Amino acid sequence: MKHPPANWCAATCAIFLCAGSLASGQLTNTPSSEPLAVSHNQLPVFHPPGISGGALPIRVGGGSRGAGSDAVTVEVLVPDAVALTTSDQPSLYWYQSKASPTRCEVTLTEPKKAKPLLVLQSTKPTEAGIHAVKLSDHKVKLEPGIVYKWSVALVPDPENRSEDVLATGIVQYEEASPELKSKLAAADESSRASVFASEGVWYDALDTLSGELERNPKDHALHDQRANLLTQVGLDGVKIEKTAIKD
Numbered sequence: 001m002k003h004p005p006a007n008w009c010a011a012t013c014a015i016f017l018c019a020g021s022l023a024s025g026q027l028t029n030t031p032s033s034e035p036l037a038v039s040h041n042q043l044p045v046f047h048p049p050g051i052s053g054g055a056l057p058i059r060v061g062g063g064s065r066g067a068g069s070d071a072v073t074v075e076v077l078v079p080d081a082v083a084l085t086t087s088d089q090p091s092l093y094w095y096q097s098k099a100s101p102t103r104c105e106v107t108l109t110e111p112k113k114a115k116p117l118l119v120l121q122s123t124k125p126t127e128a129g130i131h132a133v134k135l136s137d138h139k140v141k142l143e144p145g146i147v148y149k150w151s152v153a154l155v156p157d158p159e160n161r162s163e164d165v166l167a168t169g170i171v172q173y174e175e176a177s178p179e180l181k182s183k184l185a186a187a188d189e190s191s192r193a194s195v196f197a198s199e200g201v202w203y204d205a206l207d208t209l210s211g212e213l214e215r216n217p218k219d220h221a222l223h224d225q226r227a228n229l230l231t232q233v234g235l236d237g238v239k240i241e242k243t244a245i246k247d
Contacts, residue, residue: 043194043224043225043228043229044193044194044196044197044198044205044209044225044228044229045194045197045198045232046079046197046198046200046202046205046229046232046233047197047198047199047200048079048081048082048200049081049082049084049200070098071097071098072096072097072098072100072154072165073095073096073097073098073165073237074094074095074096074097074152074153074154074165074166074167075094075095075167075235075237075238076092076093076094076150076151076152076167076168076169077093077094077095077130077169077206077230077235077238078169078170078171078202078203078233079202079233079234080233080234081233082147082170082172083169083170083171083172083202083203084171084172084173084174084200084201084202084203085142085171085172085173085174085201085202085203085204086173086174086175086176086180086196086201086204087173087203087204088141088142088143088144088173089134089135089136089140089141089142090135090142090171090173090203090204090207091132091133091134091135091203091207091210092106092108092132092133092135092150092171092203093130093131093132093206093207093210094106094130094131094132094152094167095129095130095131095235095238096126096127096128096129096131096154097128097237098128099125099126099127099128100125100126100154100165101125102125102126102154102155102156102165103121103122103123103154103155103158104121104122104126104152104153104154104155105119105120105121105122105152105153105155106118106119106120106133106150106151106152106153107119107120107150107151107153108135108140108148108149108150109148109149109150110146110148111146111147111148111149117140117148118135118138118140118150120133120138126154130210130238132210142171142172142173143173144173144174144175145172145173145174146172146173147170147171147172148170148171148172149168149169149170150168150169150170150171151166151167151168151169152166152167152168153165153166153167154166171203176201180195180199180201183195183199184196189212190212192208193205193206193208193209193212193225193229196208197229202233205229206226206229209222209225209226209229210226213226
């Protein structure tokens with residue numbers, strides 16, 4: 001997935017990239033000449049890995065500000081469990097229900113380290129939709145076996161952070177096992193997300209589906225697959241019809 005450079009201000013150690021109005025890579029409906037045909041009986045089924053996050057919080061989400069039709073909700077797109085990736089530079093996905101004029105901030109931290117690995121701030125209002133931060137664009141790499149915490153915050157008042165609209169999740173990098181590598185090698189493009197999901201590799205399953213949707217935004221089966229995957233982990237409140245990147 002292509003995440004072009006954007007106009008950001010550095011907070012502590014990096015620059016924030018977000019596939020929305022936060023960056024020049026904006027979520028839009030890009031036409032596709034050859035839609036990928038994916039049957040509905042290939043819906044990925046997510047099996048959470050049998051590991052524990054220890055004393056760390058898992059998913060703290062659904063942060064909202066305002067009331068009724070004016071409420072803005074932020075969700076990190078992770079399960080309420082330790083979420084795995086086989087990439088040391090995964091993409092972190094989150095969702096915003098409505099456009100907001102407030103500053104957006106994304107933070108990635110490592111346990112027992114005071115200085116965050118990444119603190120990124122937007123300089124533009126954030127739009128509704130699914131957004132992504134690609135760690136490879138910021139030269140940030142995860143170490144295997146470490147449970148990292150990341151968060152997304154809308155900051156209406158920088159002088160009073162108790163007013164933030166906040167959502168947090170965790171990510172853990174583990175190298176793909178020989179068995180998983182073998183399954184992926186035997187899988188075609190339309191079934192790779194299902195392989196990742198069945199092995200409990202959340203970030204890779206979501207990123208695979210989102211990448212396919214970028215290339216084929218009108219493929220309704222792909223939309224069903226991603227919506228179903230999110231619903232399986234309690235994220236059925238995420239309402240989005242497209243997730244393609246515009247240069």
